Amino acid sequence: MQIKEAKYETTAVKPEQYPKRYLPEVAWVGRSNVGKSSIINALLYRKSLARASATPGKTREINFYLVNEALYFVDLPGYGYARVSQAAKEAWGRMIETYLQTREQLQLIVMLVDIRHAPSNEDQVMYAWLAAQERPSLVVATKLDKIPRGQIPIRLRTIREVLGMAAEAPVIPFSAVTGQGRDEIWRQIEGVIGL
Numbered sequence: 644m645q646i647k648e649a650k651y652e653t654t655a656v657k658p659e660q661y662p663k664r665y666l667p668e669v670a671w672v673g674r675s676n677v678g679k680s681s682i683i684n685a686l687l688y689r690k691s692l693a694r695a696s697a698t699p700g701k702t703r704e705i706n707f708y709l710v711n712e713a714l715y716f717v718d719l720p721g722y723g724y725a726r727v728s729q730a731a732k733e734a735w736g737r738m739i740e741t742y743l744q745t746r747e748q749l750q751l752i753v754m755l756v757d758i759r760h761a762p763s764n765e766d767q768v769m770y771a772w773l774a775a776q777e778r779p780s781l782v783v784a785t786k787l788d789k790i791p792r793g794q795i796p797i798r799l800r801t802i803r804e805v806l807g808m809a810a811e812a813p814v815i816p817f818s819a820v821t822g823q824g825r826d827e828i829w830r831q832i833e834g835v836i837g838l
């Protein structure tokens with residue numbers, strides 16, 4: 644995919660604020676700090692289009708990025724941030740759920756997990772939901788550059804096992820630092836959206 648144009652479009656906390664244009668959307672989900680903003684920037688060859696931050700839980704809204712006037716990347720608020728109230732957690736959960744369950748033009752959900760760690764309970768819940776619904780989804784294991792090469796197969800196997808993934812479901816290792824995995828993720832996106 645050649646990126647001719649990528650721009651931030653809008654921020655939403657409720658459906659009335661989603662973009663009005665009917666374009667295919669790719670949603671990015673995962674724990675806070677897993678690398679959502681970083682992967683969006685890396686796939687769009689931008690340094691800081693999506694705000695990447697070392698402070699977990701900073702992004703509490705849904706951000707829409709318009710790519711080549713052809714599709715939207717949708718950065719969903721991260722889950723699993725411990726230092727917030729239960730009420731705030733529930734509000735985030737509802738925001739994510741409302742978007743994922745009602746957005747008609749949502750075509751692909753990409754779930755990110757950190758390749759260094761076994762997926763959390765929340766990751767398991769998220770993946771079980773993804774696997775049970777109709778839309779295509781994809782798992783990406785981020786921060787690939789942070790583990791020795793020899794550990795990659797065992798880490799990927801752990802992720803598969805803990806999430807209970809089917810043999811044919813893909814897990815793509817990715818690094819926002821080296822760009823490794825970027826082309827494969829784009830191939831998957833293009834395959835689903837038919838670009």
Ligand SMILES: Nc1nc2c(ncn2[C@@H]2O[C@H](COP(=O)(O)OP(=O)(O)O)[C@@H](O)[C@H]2O)c(=O)[nH]1
Nearest residue numbers: 675676677678679680681695696786818819820
């Ligand atoms: N080494 C390394 N660091 C990463 C990678 N992806 C994200 N990070 C770092 O992890 C932190 C959280 O990333 P961010 O994209 O803001 O996560 P988000 O909360 O899911 O949007 C930041 O300090 C990033 O620089 C990666 O692939 N490799």
Ligand SMILES: [Mg+2]
Nearest residue numbers: 679680694702
């Ligand atoms: Mg972010």
